[in-house]
Amino acid sequence: MNTREAKIEAFGHLLDVQERLRKECPWDRKQTFQSLRPNTIEETFELADALMNNDMHNVKKELGDVMEHVLFYAILGDESGEFDIADVCNQEARKLMFRHPFIDWTGWRDDPKADSGDMPHNSEEVEQTWEQIKQKEKDGNKTVLSGVPASLPSLIKAYRIQDKARNVGFDWQKREDVWDKVREELNELEVELAKDDAINSEKELGDFLFSVINAARLYHLNPDNALEQTNQKFIRRFGYVEQKAKEAGKELKDMTLGEMDDLWNEAKCQERKNDNQYNENDNQ
Numbered sequence: 001m002n003t004r005e006a007k008i009e010a011f012g013h014l015l016d017v018q019e020r021l022r023k024e025c026p027w028d029r030k031q032t033f034q035s036l037r038p039n040t041i042e043e044t045f046e047l048a049d050a051l052m053n054n055d056m057h058n059v060k061k062e063l064g065d066v067m068e069h070v071l072f073y074a075i076l077g078d079e080s081g082e083f084d085i086a087d088v089c090n091q092e093a094r095k096l097m098f099r100h101p102f103i104d105w106t107g108w109r110d111d112p113k114a115d116s117g118d119m120p121h122n123s124e125e126v127e128q129t130w131e132q133i134k135q136k137e138k139d140g141n142k143t144v145l146s147g148v149p150a151s152l153p154s155l156i157k158a159y160r161i162q163d164k165a166r167n168v169g170f171d172w173q174k175r176e177d178v179w180d181k182v183r184e185e186l187n188e189l190e191v192e193l194a195k196d197d198a199i200n201s202e203k204e205l206g207d208f209l210f211s212v213i214n215a216a217r218l219y220h221l222n223p224d225n226a227l228e229q230t231n232q233k234f235i236r237r238f239g240y241v242e243q244k245a246k247e248a249g250k251e252l253k254d255m256t257l258g259e260m261d262d263l264w265n266e267a268k269c270q271e272r273k274n275d276n277q278y279n280e281n282d283n284q
């Protein structure tokens with residue numbers, strides 16, 4: 001791997017490249033904070049895809065794309081006189097130091113001189129410390145939930161809301177108790193569905209999904225990752241159905257549900273066979 005000096009040099013090289021593009025490339029010259037925003041969102045999701053697939057080649061690639069956007073925004077901030085990349089890095093370093101008062105920063109630049117407090121014993125205790133410290137910061141969150149971005153996808157937002165509430169003690173005493181809430185919300189949804197009440201059914205569906213996400217959190221399962229794995233599984237299996245139908249010279253719309261179900265079950269069996277073969281090879 002690269003030395004620290006090489007890493008710093010590489011960062012400076014990328015900054016030099018991006019600054020030159022801003023000056024000489026017609027596309028880069030016309031960009032603004034707002035025009036870049038959609039591209040940044042896309043790059044972030046592409047990184048998320050690579051992470052989900054454990055594709056380290058593309059993780060490296062997409063990290064570069066995300067970093068390039070960070071530098072681009074910092075250049076725009078420099079041009080407007082608001083901030084530059086040094087301000088971004090220094091502010092983040094100060095924030096991280098302040099939020100980890102149990103680490104001795106004596107002799108470090110920007111030593112926060114915070115009370116050391118008790119050393120957290122696990123990651124959950126660290127998170128609980130963060131929520132308390134964030135509200136003490138000059139520019140920090142004024143309320144526990146104000147740090148949850150409004151633009152987060154709803155499923156991830158629900159998880160983060162619940163997790164932040166947990167960090168200040170608002171949580172189930174026994175995780176098994178959450179299942180009564182899940183069943184309660186499902187029953188309320190079924191009642192509204194039976195009434196054919198679309199408005200209240202949607203509200204109850206939201207409550208039910210929120211309770212399922214809560215259950216996932218309590219059992220240390222990531223609902224977004226879980227759902228994405230199921231999405232990918234459905235895509236694979238449906239693709240198998242399409243391919244087999246095409247090989248048989250059929251259109252899906254002309255097939256019966258039973259015929260499609262048979263192909264779906266074939267896809268499941270093929271996946272199990274491949275998984276078993278993978279596990280056998282992995283154990284050899």
